[in-house]
Amino acid sequence: MADLDENTPMTENTLTCIGSAAKAFTSALLAVLITEDKKKRGTLSWKTTLREIFGEEFRLTSDPVVSSHTTLEDILSHRSGVGSADALLMAQVYPEKYRDVLRRRLILLPKKGQLRGQFSYNNLMYGLAGMAAEAIGGKPYFELMREKLLEPLNITTAVLVDNLDYSQPLTSKPHQMIKGSVKRSDPRFYRLGPFSPAGGLCLSPTDLTKWLYFVNTLGTTPSKKRLVSSFDFMEMTSSKVALDFLTQLGFSLFDPYPQPSYTAWYGMGWFGRFYRGSVDFFHGGSMFSYNSVVVMDTIKQTGIAVTVNGLNPTILQLDLYPLAYYLKDLLLDKTPWLNKTTICSYPEPWGNPFFRPPPTQNVEEKYVGETGEFVGVFGHTLYGEVLVTDNNQSIDLKWGEVMKGTLYDRTNLLSFRLRVDDDVFSVLGSEIGDIKVVFNQFYSGQYNNLEITFQGMMEKYNFSRDVEFNFFLPSQSTSSSTARLISFTTEFCPFVLIMSILVNLFNRL
Structure with missing residues (x-):
């Protein structure tokens, strides 16, 4: 159902949001801009540095090497070495209109590793990629997306989640389980602002099949117009960074599973894997109740997209990927190793069952x-x-537009746990996990520093009394108080209200 309360069914024209599967749209937009620039004998390429795009004043962390050498390819392949900031996304600190302010303050981001040293998933870098597209194309991100990519593909329903009209019957509503009952999820949490290029796209199943065609034809429209050169398109899907073992383990299948699946690399908006003799490009997406997975095989000309709008939390590897394997086997004309029984018991009988209790706040x-x-x-x-x-005589805390709660469990003079408000936790809880709040630097009768650690995302943020935050302050202050940062340590049986499954099987060549 698109809306359980109204008993509204899902149709091929109902809008649903695809989360991080939208990263490939952002990469494709930049590919279109690169192709157009080459036709004009320009120099824009995947190797173009961000400083060439934004100007010499651009800074990404305080490291001059990262600031001057990071390229489009680096931020699109999650190998920038820059720390993530997903809690900043969830707290909704930056409204869309202040995205340029956010860009000018990226000098204050911490490093997590070396530039091009390893894969480290980073939604903020895709937000930055959207800003790069704006700087290149001279128009707002979604206006460029519509003009350069969506309209040529005759994709007419697409909208960013921040602008989704939940009152319309052709909008699928996010749902979640609250105290044993299925409820509509609060749409005010489904806002990405400057992070929209990382996962904010919503569109209908019919329009999503047009995207599958575009990918399978390496960048052409149904009218045979080439939007992206085949070389630049293949650059998007080819290996840019090898995956570490833990990431591979999360996306791969090894013994004792009947059929191995080995995910080995990340391109630009696509994971790459080997499965049953084929090479697939795929990406999952998760935005609380909206979840998706897209799997492409450009050699065999097949594409699969699965989307759901509940229930939060959904675990892609357990809930959507098994169904994608089953559909992939059918398209390969191979006997599926999953059946009506094992697709419900997965990962049993090959792996241990996974118990998924609802997220709880462990405060007393x-x-x-x-x-x-x-x-x-x-x-x-x-x-x-x-x-x-x-x-x-209790202590309340509020960060950004939506992150708010009350302090519990004082373990010593300085340390607390944050119990976020129930409406916040019901949507964000599976992502943020336990939250630790520590006060320190006591002088003049008060604590002057505040540290918040999100255990679920392994991110840590520091705030000080002597630092003012204002969207109109000078952007790149690097005083000792503002630059005091702590590196992040980083990062078909479930009840589903609506599932749209798209299988696009093209003529085999």
């Missing part, structure tokens, strides 16, 4: 006591400001 006792030394505004030039307030 709300703090009640003196609050004066804690309350106040703590800021960071990039990460925004955290408001800590007294609530009848």
Whole structure:
């Protein structure tokens, strides 16, 4: 169902959101811009540096090597070595109109590794790729996307999730399980702002099949117009960075599974894998209740897309990938190793069953006591400001538009756990996990530094009283207080309300 409350069915024209499977759309948009520039004998390529695009003032972390040498290819293949900031996305610190302010403050991002050293998934870098497209094309990201890619493919329903009209019957509504009942998910949490190029695209199943055609034909429209040169298209799907073992383990199948599947690399918006004699390009997407997986085989000219709008949380590797394997086997004319029984018991009988309890907040006792030394505004030039307030001798905390809660479980003089409000946790809980809040730097009768750690995302953020956050402040202040950063340590049986399965089998050559 597209909407359980209204008993609205899913149709081929109902909009659904595809999460990170939209990263390939952002890469394809840049591929179109590169192809157009080459026709004009320009120099734009995947190797073009961000500094060539944004100007000499551009900074990405405080490392001059990263700032001057990072290319489009680097940010699209998750090998920039820059720390992620997904909690910044979920807190909704930056409205869409301030995306350029965010870009000018990226000097304050921490490094996580070496440039081109390893794969490290980073949604913020895809947001930056969208900004690069704007700088190259001279128009807003989605306007360029519509003009350069969607309209030539006759994709007419596409919209960014921030602009999705949930009142329309042809919009699939996100759903989740709350206290044993299926409920509509609060749409105010489904806003990505400057992160939209990383996973904010929504479109109908009919239009999604047009995208499958575009990929299978290496960048051409149904009218046979080539939007992307075949060379630049193959650059998108070819290996740019090898995957570490833990990432491979999450996406691959080894013994004792009947058929091996080996995911070995990441291109630009696509994972690459070997499965039953074929080479596949695929990508999953997860935005709370909206989840998807797209699998392409450009040699055999097949494409699969599976999307769902519930229930949150969905685990792609357990809920959608098995169905994609089953459909892939059918398209390969091979006997599926999954059947009606094992697709429901997966990963059994080959692996241990996976128990998936609903996310809970592991807090026990709300703090009640003196609050004066804690309350106040703590800021960071990039990460925004955290408001800590007294609530009848308890302590409330708010970061961005939606991240808010109350402090619990004071384990020592400095450390607490944040119990986020129920409406926030019901949507974000499976992503953020436990949240630790630590106050330190006590002087002048108050704590002057605040540290928030999101255990689920393995991200840590620091805020200080002496740092003001303002969208109109100078962008690249690097005073000792604002530059004090701590590196991130990084990163068919479930009940589903709506599932659209698209299988596009083209004429075999």
